[in-house]
Amino acid sequence: MSSQMPVLKEPARKRMGSRKLLTILFLLFIAILAVLFFNSSISKISEIQIEGTRFTAEEEVGQAAAVAVGDAFFGTSSAEIEARVGTLPPVKEVAVTKVFPGVVKIAVTEHPVVAFELSDQGEMTALLSNGTSVDASNDELLLVDKPVLSGWAQGDPVKAELTKQLGQIPAKQLSDLSEIIPNPSNAYPDRIVIYTRTKFEVVTAVSVLADKIEALNAVIETQEPGKITMLLADTYVPFNNEPIENADSEQKETTQ
Structure with a gap:
């Protein structure tokens, strides 16, 4: 008595080409967004607030901080700005806070x-x-x-x-x-x-x-x-x- 061989199904082909295309398009989209962001005004420093100075001119603090309106907001870290301003002789402590979008706050404490x-x-x-x-x-x-x-x-x-x-x-x-x-x-x-x-x-x-x-x-x-x-x-x-x-x-x- 003969038995009929079962028909084997072909495995479904993975759509590797489609996935790769989607990944490339996603990365391209992210890259375009990043370029647009870093070239827009929202990624720039729009205001620098300096407080706590009595014997140190705000211009001196600004020069020591080495940041200005129009610079990249994420171009310099808060720690770097604090270290620079802290080199001014009258300055005892510095606290820098970044408030997105665009505001950099520099709080100075001078020696008494x-x-x-x-x-x-x-x-x-x-x-x-x-x-x-x-x-x-x-x-x-x-x-x-x-x-x-x-x-x-x-x-x-x-x-x-x-x-x-x-x-x-x-x-x-x-x-x-x-x-x-x-x-x-x-x-x-x-x-x-x-x-x-x-x-x-x-x-x-x-x-x-x-x-x-x-x-x-x-x-x-x-x-x-x-x-x-x-x-x-x-x-x-x-x-x-x-x-x-x-x-x-x-x-x-x-x-x-």
Whole structure:
């Protein structure tokens, strides 16, 4: 008894040619969209907003950022702009935010002002906590709660270090310091004299100022105005006691 062989169906042919064509057309479409996007105004920087500057001109920030209206929005990263603006001496921190489409926001935080200095020409200079000097002649926000530095030579490294030390002093204690003048000695080349708004005269050194400020504040809060010496040892003599010239103390200091 014979049996009929089953008819084998031919496998369906895959339409490889159609799929490849669709893939090519899709990629071509994406490429055209990308070209159109990057050549349109929507992909360009349309506005640069700069905020937080007081002693740094917005033009300086813009030049340092190295971006301008019309540049490619995605051409420079936020981190790159932050690094560039951060090289400006008065700048402490920078935060760059991109808001699509087209807006670049640059928020600057400058080093705080710790003192002021009046030049022989009558120009007011603000001294920042990192030692940077900036012009403050046209600043309407000059504060009276910062000390004034008098008698300092241009480029004095002790003055630069002093501004850094002042930056470590709390604002409340810093506000009581009225004037600071250099008073170097053999033992203390960085010795200074501080006059306070509470009528004290303080002899100390830049290198120990940050460590002595708490003790100084304690004396000011509990004693009558007088002369305070804070060097190797701390002494206090009220003005109403007519302090005697301490020649022995000066001699000991110069030999230390």
